[in-house]
Amino acid sequence: MQNKSKPEFDVIVVGSGASGGWASKRLAEAGLKVALLEAGKPQSDRNFTEHKPEFELKYRNQANELLQKTRPIQSRFSCSEYNSDWFINDLEEPYTTPNDQPFLWMGRLRVTGGRTNVWGRVSLRFSDLDFKAASHDGYGEDWPLRYKDLEPYYDLVEKYVGVTGMSEGLEHLPDGQFQPPMPLTCQETIFRERSKAKLDRVVTLARSANLTRPVNGRGPCHYCGPCERGCMTHSYFNAAFTTVPDALRTGNCTIIHQAMVHKVLMDAGSNRATGVLYVDRDSKQTRELHARVVILCAQTQESTRVLLNSASREYPNGLANSSGVLGRYLTAHVRSGGGSGEFPSFGAQPTLGGPNKPVGIYVPRFRNLKNQPAAKNFLRGYGYEGESSLDFNWDATGFGDGFKKSLREPRSSLDITGFGEVLPRSENRVEIDSAVKDIFGIPVLRIHMADGENEKAMIKDMGESAGEMLEAAGAKNIKTYAHPSAPRWALHEAGTARMGSDPKKSVLNQFQQTHDVKNLFVMDASGFASNPCQNPTLTIMTLCVRSCDYLMGELKRGGI
Numbered sequence: 001m002q003n004k005s006k007p008e009f010d011v012i013v014v015g016s017g018a019s020g021g022w023a024s025k026r027l028a029e030a031g032l033k034v035a036l037l038e039a040g041k042p043q044s045d046r047n048f049t050e051h052k053p054e055f056e057l058k059y060r061n062q063a064n065e066l067l068q069k070t071r072p073i074q075s076r077f078s079c080s081e082y083n084s085d086w087f088i089n090d091l092e093e094p095y096t097t098p099n100d101q102p103f104l105w106m107g108r109l110r111v112t113g114g115r116t117n118v119w120g121r122v123s124l125r126f127s128d129l130d131f132k133a134a135s136h137d138g139y140g141e142d143w144p145l146r147y148k149d150l151e152p153y154y155d156l157v158e159k160y161v162g163v164t165g166m167s168e169g170l171e172h173l174p175d176g177q178f179q180p181p182m183p184l185t186c187q188e189t190i191f192r193e194r195s196k197a198k199l200d201r202v203v204t205l206a207r208s209a210n211l212t213r214p215v216n217g218r219g220p221c222h223y224c225g226p227c228e229r230g231c232m233t234h235s236y237f238n239a240a241f242t243t244v245p246d247a248l249r250t251g252n253c254t255i256i257h258q259a260m261v262h263k264v265l266m267d268a269g270s271n272r273a274t275g276v277l278y279v280d281r282d283s284k285q286t287r288e289l290h291a292r293v294v295i296l297c298a299q300t301q302e303s304t305r306v307l308l309n310s311a312s313r314e315y316p317n318g319l320a321n322s323s324g325v326l327g328r329y330l331t332a333h334v335r336s337g338g339g340s341g342e343f344p345s346f347g348a349q350p351t352l353g354g355p356n357k358p359v360g361i362y363v364p365r366f367r368n369l370k371n372q373p374a375a376k377n378f379l380r381g382y383g384y385e386g387e388s389s390l391d392f393n394w395d396a397t398g399f400g401d402g403f404k405k406s407l408r409e410p411r412s413s414l415d416i417t418g419f420g421e422v423l424p425r426s427e428n429r430v431e432i433d434s435a436v437k438d439i440f441g442i443p444v445l446r447i448h449m450a451d452g453e454n455e456k457a458m459i460k461d462m463g464e465s466a467g468e469m470l471e472a473a474g475a476k477n478i479k480t481y482a483h484p485s486a487p488r489w490a491l492h493e494a495g496t497a498r499m500g501s502d503p504k505k506s507v508l509n510q511f512q513q514t515h516d517v518k519n520l521f522v523m524d525a526s527g528f529a530s531n532p533c534q535n536p537t538l539t540i541m542t543l544c545v546r547s548c549d550y551l552m553g554e555l556k557r558g559g560i
């Protein structure tokens, strides 16, 4: 029988991915008793297949139609025969959307480490142009913090994570604590040099959580390529083999797998969270766990789903939702404009044997910067992620020697894809669809997400500027695209429990503590007041560590 006046744990952390791993590590290393609840199964080096050839797989990685039977959404990106069992079964854990607003909620992992098992690892800082964007262009709300507040935490996180990168001295994309850069390819070098010379645009190595020097027993990357299948040398950052084991090693953290959290438990009298109710994935039994503090780190939509499902008489519209903004201001990058081109002058011969550099290039935002004329028809900006390839001429035709000769003709190309900021809008939101439940009996989310005029204009510009840059670099056979972004998919969702200094307009304060319930925190991207075009995860982890330090200070002071 649980003694509610003296819970077994100091803190419950829900979710073991990018944010939950850091929260568990930071708090357990400081001596707090942490229960880490993870809806999925344990991860292990034994599951990693980065060196396994396709011919060793049962279906040679060619049976996508089989994957689609259970994972019609997940199988569209990063989920393959190699790693599909890390992802949810879409039929068992669905979500709904209005018919005219398709949204692909991919990258839903159910395994220790969450999305960091398969992420693209691009790790970029935000700047005051992002945190104070509303002051800059008048749209939306500023974040309740500044770059200087986060800078020491960015340093701390980068040193531990290990980020390869090049310093560029840009105010709007601050440099960090980089490991030595991986080299650029010839195409990437030409693209960098000519973009600078002809358009004054920066092209840099994609700052990426892949090691080039050992860190804490993790080895440098050996360029095998498919990081989304795991990494036996632990050379990219994955919470499953970094933060979570660190937390467990302290002896202060207990991880409970297969624990699907349904709701936060409250003591209405004291207005305090007392713990969580979760469903054991195997037995389908419900269980309660109690602690002094609850921290949700389940990924943006999932954490907000827990809060919405925790509605009570005191909080009829969702827990900690006195502002009415819980679920609102969902954002996810648009990434449907870009281009590619060929660089036929390179004489190098392609090879099937690698090396396969797992890190490409990044073009930092160049629109709507300070001291620059504003773009005509959209606010904010976008960056490009890109990579080059040197491949065989797989389109070769014919027979015999002629075919072989043609096949060996190198195909050298470079492509770039825009990642653009989406303006936070109240009508882009998640709510509970009480008519649909997952296999645990937990009501699912209904996601409303549509592009506004700003996104449409930005996507068009992404396509045009990609063409301009490739042309400046001397590429041939340039192809550009600028599609409307529906169905939206970006894997960089943020918002839905935004932070702010005014409790009437926000759910969290700058330390990701709910305004309404002092011992309840949400430390993933739910709190982002906007979703700058830089990839979010470095900032998710950085905010989380800072908020944990605040939490520990408050516990010491008796403020929680």
Ligand SMILES: Cc1cc2nc3c(=O)[nH]c(=O)nc-3n(C[C@H](O)[C@H](O)[C@H](O)COP(=O)(O)OP(=O)(O)OC[C@H]3O[C@@H](n4cnc5c(N)ncnc54)[C@H](O)[C@@H]3O)c2cc1C
Pocket (backbone or CB within 6 Å): 014, 015, 016, 017, 018, 019, 020, 037, 038, 039, 040, 077, 078, 106, 107, 108, 109, 110, 111, 112, 113, 114, 115, 116, 118, 119, 120, 121, 122, 123, 259, 260, 261, 262, 297, 298, 299, 300, 302, 303, 306, 491, 492, 524, 525, 535, 536, 537, 538, 540
């Ligand atoms: C293919 C892909 C590529 C990406 N590339 C990049 C990139 O290059 N750069 C970048 O910055 N970001 C990238 N991202 C995004 C990045 O992975 C996420 O921003 C980050 O992992 C989010 O961290 P999180 O802690 O919020 O959630 P996650 O890391 O997803 O962890 C959430 C965990 O919570 C668990 N959970 C969920 N619901 C519950 C529940 N109810 N009860 C208990 N546990 C629960 C899940 O099982 C999961 O393990 C990418 C994502 C994907 C999928």
Ligand code: SF4
Pocket (backbone or CB within 6 Å): 050, 210, 211, 220, 221, 222, 223, 224, 225, 226, 227, 230, 231, 232, 233, 234, 235, 236, 356, 357, 358
């Ligand atoms: S490319 Fe590097 S980081 Fe990726 S799996 Fe191979 S060794 Fe690991």
